[in-house]
Amino acid sequence: MGRWSILLADDHELFRTGLAGLIDGQPDLQVVGQAGDGFEALTLARTLHPALIVMDISMPVCDGLEATRLVRAMPELADVRILMLTVHDEDEKLFEAIKAGANGYLLKNTTSGEFLRGVRSVLAGEAILPPRLAARLMEEFARLATRSPSEENRQRNSLSVDNALTVRELEVLALIATGASDRQIADQLFISLHTVKTHVRNILAKLHAANRHAAVDQARQRGLL
Structure with a gap:
């Protein structure tokens, strides 16, 4: 039986090296690549097609949430599983990770044994969450389930004043709809790559x-494109 291939994405090289040593010491697991930011992780994922990406949620240039969204937008990577790592058990980050398409969520202060169990569970098709955050997620689902259809439709079909897209965000959204990359959008609008990423996060x-x-689908439904 072969070994599961794993891609590590974390901007801290020392932490990555430690994880790589732990994983490579297992008879059923192996690290096939390491990335220092989300864009590098996406590039390596398309080349290596790992079974699992272990992704730090906080990275420079492109963080784990945006990288997860980018991976999920690639049909050829649909079967790649993603396990998010974070230092803090923030509810907001948890919900964003789940919405982005992550299959599991572990804290960095977990033990080696817990980490390996989490990796194998995600590879086996299970969803992994810290107990407290799993309970919080269930509470949120229960709250959403009790909303009236009219309230849900209002939230889905309208943008509040606070959430209205800016003129620049609409320009970025229009270019996203054409399939343009962040770099192409930056060149087209004469703005920095960092600014484009900020606009994309705000739009999402x-x-x-x-x-x-x-x-893009939401924007078309709401008549924004």
Whole structure:
């Protein structure tokens, strides 16, 4: 039986090296690549097609949430599983990770044994969450289930004043709809790559979209494109 292939994405090289040593010491697991940011992780994932990406949620240039959205937007990576790692058990980050398409969520202060169990569970098709956050997630689902259809439709079909897209965000969204990359959008609008990424994050948040394709679909439904 072969070993499960794993891609590590974390901007801290020392932490990555430690994880790689732990994983490579297992008879059924092996690290096939390491990335220092989300864009590098996406590039390596398309080349290596690992079974699992262990992704730090906080990275420079492109964080784990955006990288997860980008991976999920790639049809050829549909079967790649993603396990998010974070230092803090923030509810907001948990919900964003789940919406982005993560299959599991572990704290970095977990033990080696717990980490390996989490990795194998995600590879086996299970969803992994810290107990407290799993309970919080269930509470949120229960709250959403009690909302009236009219309230849900209002939230889905309208943007509040606070969530209205800016003129620049609409320009970025229009270019996203053409399939343009962040770099192409930056070149087209004469703005920095960092600024484009900020606009993309804001667009996804305001439209409550898990990824770029979902944002375009939402925008079309609302008559924004």
